[in-house]
Amino acid sequence: MRLLKVILASAFLSFTISLIVSLISYTPKSKKEPDVYYSSTSESFFFSLIYISPILLTLGIIAFIIYVLLGKIKRFSNIFKGILSIVIAASITFLTLTLLNESNETDDIYLIPNGYEGDVYVFYNIKGAPMVEKEDDIEVHVINEKGYFLTSKPDMDYGTVTDRYYYVDEKGNRISISNKCVSLFGASGLTKTVGDEEFDFIYTGFKLTKDNCSDEFMAESHGNGESAEKIIRDILKDHYGVDYKLWIDSY
Known part of the structure; x- marks a missing residue:
């Protein structure tokens, strides 16, 4: 009782x-801003x-x-x-x-080519891609010159974002990037069957700036970036042998 x-x-x-x-x-309605x-x-x-x-x-x-x-x-x-x-x-x-x-913290490391600026992506569950390497049990995403990293790891880490970002020069030296230079994208997924091939991968990332680092930039919303489509074209061709046009026509 x-x-x-x-x-x-x-x-x-x-x-x-x-x-x-x-x-x-x-x-109150009088204090609400439009949009x-x-x-x-x-x-x-x-x-x-x-x-x-x-x-x-x-x-x-x-x-x-x-x-x-x-x-x-x-x-x-x-x-x-x-x-x-x-x-x-x-x-x-x-x-x-x-x-x-x-x-429930992500706690990942991103290694980015020195001087790179723009959209950065990580695609998960990609057939034939390598697994994510670790340093002291911390996952390391090595971003290529085109601004993305592919892995066969089934899914991304979820939780509070506590990631660290570094530029890497030609000698392998790491230069820390402020979080104020990073504006996170949302997560997106692709689940689809084309012919006998099944696609089920997800991706996320962020927009990186060199000169506009600020609290305002960090808080901006960029959807899932603007260059993801081109990378998806390359993934379909190189890892699944599927032409992007066939992918689009199957919708």
Whole structure:
């Protein structure tokens, strides 16, 4: 019965916090800018509830278990046991979330020809392409002179982007590139059958600048770049023996 009360209290607290967050994040119509999407109050409430509820429910259950275990210690008052249970449960929950967040980081290295500027791509699950090499368990993407890298690795890494970027000169020396010079693309995939051949590969990348590095450039949206089509032509020809025209005509 007491556990049920904890669960109900967690649900009520989640509802209350989500409602407050949705009201605070609401943007009045008079302050909305054109061509900018704003979440409605109901959307903010829904997504806040989805995110907050599991955390508070886990926190409540852990605190309840700790409180029950502390119940055997007679010299502690019930108030002290309750406070101590919440502190310990909050610490465990925070540590777990931190570890999960760190485990969902991309943490890759990109080696780019010195002086290159423009679109950079990595294509995954390409037939006959090499696997990604590693340095100290960190994946290294060696970008060619045309601005891309192909690998047979089935899929990309997902999570918080913590990648590092370097220019590489003729002697192999690495020159660090600021993240402010990098504007990330979204991920895109191709799944299709042409004749007896099945294509299923994905790609992503970023736009790289040398002279316009800034927070504004880093935050710009570029879709999936402008030169991907030409690279796909080369991939189809070199790795699958398929003419691009045949690919297009099969749609």
